[in-house]
Amino acid sequence: MAPTKATAAAVAAFTITAIIGLAACADPGATAATAPSSESSTTAAGRTFNLSPEQDRVKVTVDPDAAALVPEAVKADGRLTVVTTGGTAPLSLFATDNKTLIGSEVDIAYAVGGTLGLEVEVLPVAWADWPLGIESAKYEAVLSNVTVTEARKEKFDFATYRNDLLGFYAKSDSEIGEIKEARDVAGKRIIVGSGTNQEAILVRWDEENRKNGLQPVEFQYYDDDSASTLALQSGRADLTFGPNAAAAYKAAKDGKTKEVGTLNGGWPLTAEIAFTTKKGNGLAVAAQAALNGLIEDGTYARILDRWGLSSEAIPKSELNPAGLPSK
Secondary structure (H helix, E strand, C coil): CCCCCCCHHHHHHHHHHHHHHHHCCCCHHHCCCCCCCCCEECCCCCCCEECCCCCCCCCCCCCHHHHCCCCHHHHCCCEEEEEECCCECCCEEECCCCCCEECHHHHHHHHHHHHCCCEEEEEECCHHHHHHHHHCCCCCEECCCCECECCHHHCEEEEEEEECEEEEEEECCCCCCCCCCHHHHCCCEEEECCCCHHHHHHHHHHHHHHHCCCCCCEEECCCCHHHHHHHHHHCCCCEEEEEHHHHHHHHHHHCCEEEEEEEECCCCCCCEEEEEEECCCCHHHHHHHHHHHHHHCCHHHHHHHHCCCHHHCCCCCCECCCCECCC
8 A cells, every 4th residue: 555644634633533542452463473484583684583382481480479479269270371362473473383372472471470380371362352261260361462551450450561662663774863752753754553552642743743833744554564664665764653562573583674762652651561360369469479570580681682572671560550541
């Protein structure tokens, strides 16, 4: 699809409805992920990621204090059943056998479970199915890029483990400096997803720039990642703006793009990704203790670095922090 420039009328009409969308995390599966075709993914300029079913996960040991917090209902069978959507690299995706789940979310699940002395089972589910599965206790937890929101806190408990970031990425040899605020995008040609949180933010920044007499943003929309990549690499676009995790992984893998700025996904509020459990069953308390132990001993940092996500690290896991407001 050829890029289109947003008109002033479209910007005005979109702003009211788009900003509302900040209150909920999008299905991570909405970002297309191509199934790996070899045991590892690499180029001469980029990093190698192990995409085989045999994963060299960071080893953990049981933390007795954290394990003591595990609720009896979970201790009963000694198993922690975690679900994820398996839709987006590097968060959760299928390995080269097309059946084994791997990724940063999966590694976090195994690390938390191991720290709590539990055997871990990670299962794939559709995004729409995890809420009922957690509420009914069919599954103990979901790790699938779930953002803490006030609406979700009515039914679930959360132990945070990653910042919810959006990222600006440019061609690796681009002269564009750091993108930190509205004026930094003035006059830029930016690829963004239609109807997304990031588009809503960019619309607001563009409106601010126009009021201040700065050049407008040229919004560009594409049907798929290949077309978007071609536009950026050929010079038809200056930047992409979207979920940071996928973009950071891609940049690390092929070396063709670089991060020039990140922004919290709930801007101007703070959004965090969390280990999500049934409300009131106590498991989130144990998970928080496990996560903070993993943060303190460096295991957490090694897991994120393993998947190119060091920029999304948090200094401490929080239990049920303030979430994004409901729609």
